[in-house]
Structure formats: C-alpha cells, structure tokens
Amino acid sequence: MFEIKPTFFKLSNGIQVVFLPTDAFVAHMGVMIHAGSRFENEKEEGLAHFLEHCIFKGTTKRKAFDIFTDLDSVGGELNAYTNKEEMCVHASFRNNHFTIASELLGDIIQNANFPEEEIQKEKEVVLDEIISYMDSPSERIFDDFESHIFKGNSLGYNILGTKKTVSSFTREDLLSYVDRYFTASNMVVSFVGRIDAEELVEVLERDFGGISGEEKSKLITEVSPFVPFKLMEKKSNFQTHTLIGGRAPSYNDPERRGMTLLTNVLGGPALNSRLTLSIREKYGYAYNVEANYTTYSDVGFWSVYMGTDKKYLKKAVALIYDELALLCEQNLTEKELEQAREQLKGHIALSLDSNMELMFSMAKSVMIHGRVDSIDEVYSQLDAITIDELEAIANKSFSLDNVAELIYKF
Secondary structure, eight states: OOOOOOEEEEOTTOOEEEEEEOOOSEEEEEEEESOOGGGOOGGGTTHHHHHHHHTTSBBSSOBHHHHHHHTGGGTOEEEEEEOSSOEEEEEEEEGGGHHHHHHHHHHHHHHBOOOHHHHHHHHHHHHHHHHHHHTOHHHHHHHHHHHHHTTTSGGGSOTTOOHHHHHHOOHHHHHHHHHHHOSGGGEEEEEEESOOHHHHHHHHHHHHTTSOOOOOOOOOOOOOOOOOOEEEEEOSOSSEEEEEEEEEOOTTSTTHHHHHHHHHHHHOSSTTSHHIIIIIIITOOEEEEEEEEEEOSSOEEEEEEEEEOGGGHHHHHHHHHHHHHHHHHSOOOHHHHHHHHHHHHHHHHHHTTOHHHHHHHHHHHHHHHSSOOOHHHHHHHHHTOOHHHHHHHHHHHSSGGGOEEEEEEO
C-alpha cells in the first residue's frame, strides 16, 4: 500500500514545516496561515480575501510586475486562496527553481506593502468578482445557506465580502490584518518535491526565519445553537436550486470519519450514491445532485445540493427527505458498510495522486492536528466504524428537527 512518510521540523522562530520527498520533476510549496475569513470582525467582511488579492501587488523589494514574472519566467506558477479558517499562498515549479520560489513566497508573506494605487485597482477587480458570483446561483446558495446556519457568527460571512465592505477597505486595514495573523505560530510551510532535507531547512530558515514568533490575539466567537429554517427566495434563474442541510461534527470530533462515510453513501462523487441513483438515474429529475460535508475547528455542516426544473422540485425534494429518513431508520447492512468503506478508501487514494493536493492536505493537517495521519491509520479508523455508530450519527444529523432548507425559485 502506498504510504505517506513526511518529515516534520520547526524553524528557529517556531514555524512548522512538513516535507514530503518525491521523485517528481515538479515541486509544490505552500505557506498556510490561520487567517481566513472567520477571523474578521463585522466591518472587515471580505478583508482576508481582499488581502489575498493585494498581497501580490508589491513588496518593499518588488513591484507587482516582478512578483508576477519572477517565477512565471522560469515556467512556475504562483497563486493563493482563502477559506473560512485559512489562507494559503503557494507555488508550483521545477525542483531546480526551489530557491527562487521560496525567496519569492517569503518576500510576499513578510514584505507586502500594499501600494495605494494598486489597492484601488484591485477593489474594482474584487467588486467584479462579487458581481460574477452573484450571477452564479449554484455557488451563491451555499454561502447564503452558511449565512443562515451560522447566523450571528463570522463563519456566516461571505468570503468575498460585500460591495460596501470591499469599497471601504484601506491600506491600514490590510496592514492591521497582516500584523494580527501573519505570525510564525500561525503558519505552516508545506513542501512536496525532490530536494535535500538540509538544503530545505537552510533555505527556509533564510527566507522565513525572520518572521516574528510572537502569538497575536485571535478573534474567537462562540457558535450559537442551531435553529432550523425553511426559506424560499425568488431569483431570476432558469432552474430551481435547493440546499438542504444542518450542523455536523467538527474536524476535531471523533465522529467526523463516520459522518464522512455517511455523506459519501448519501450523495458522494460516485455514480452509485443513493441520491444519484434515485433522483437522477431512476427518475431523471436532476442533472446534478450531491451531498457535501464541511468541517471547521469547532463545528461543521452537511448539505445536499440539487438543481432541477421547477416542475420536478416537490417530487425531488421529497426524494431527498426519503433518503435522509432511510439512513435514520434503516441501518446499513454489513455488506453495505464494507462497500462504503472500500469506496471511501478508493476516493482517498485517488486524492493522493496529486502532489499539489498532498501539499495542501499535509499543511492543513499539521495546522489542525499538528501531525499527518498515515494512510494505514486513516484506513484503520474507517474499518473501526460500526453500524451502530453510523445509526447514531445519522439520527443526530439527519433527523427532521435538525434539518434546514433553502430554495431559490424563479
């Protein structure tokens, strides 16, 4: 069985590093920072994402043009993303260009100076991104659902922010956010590639060792109790969009493995998921129906998304509730459980086929748990899941008094 055997160490300032040596020609490096949109205050909604855009617009050593071309000129790629709980700046490149990539990432993370004229230009870019997103109901419904399910908490903020908040951001806001969260204790460097370990330590120490190790205060807000809801909103769409879901275990909850397996059975990526076999294959009510499970540090949520013609809406929604009830009322058989385990193991194996995804996965695992589980450990945890455990999780998460519903109609 393929196994992941990364090396772990810390830089002199406390930054955690996870390194997986490979024989691949291309290397991937990311700096993950515990600084996602969840850590914004009310007036800062969208600031983390806006910072992700502006961080490439100049440093004390480089202009925006140099940032864009230094790695691109040797065929590498530079990018970033922002989630609810983390931001990641990352690069992909040929192994022999590691020092170029590391120095560039270190410069961006430490020395971004956010030129005023670039900030104003980037506001227009992000405002256009918001307009584009508003035009995509299949994406927007997920964020609207989270705004309701986590009402009153920054987890409910839209990562992109609003037109009002983005328009109000200043250079001082960006610098303040960096000062609060871009600290050594908040960072993990992840590297997958072919390099000598001693050289990796030496280069990272040079490029990231100067970051302050001081831990700054974080915004901590308690998630309020879940209040189920049923909402229907009129939108200018050609299709109805439905999201049904509720609260679920966090990534620190031992029930997360069982919840992942149940979500996979219900509507995972496989063509034989229950929702796909029923709603799409048996009745032809929808092209796309899927179940998802999203975890955060202290809470999570599950959801079923479906886009369908309005004439099939009621019947298709009823079928979703039928499948939820079935998971609560009728246990999986031993054969079904074994098939579900094997399917999920296969999906995990497929995800490991991308070194870039491995780099992201290791960084997040170290940030969350301080370690990376071996494949054998993950598989053993799946093998330990029992039918009774799945029944308890299903009744806790999928029972009607724990389910919310948001529908976009036209």
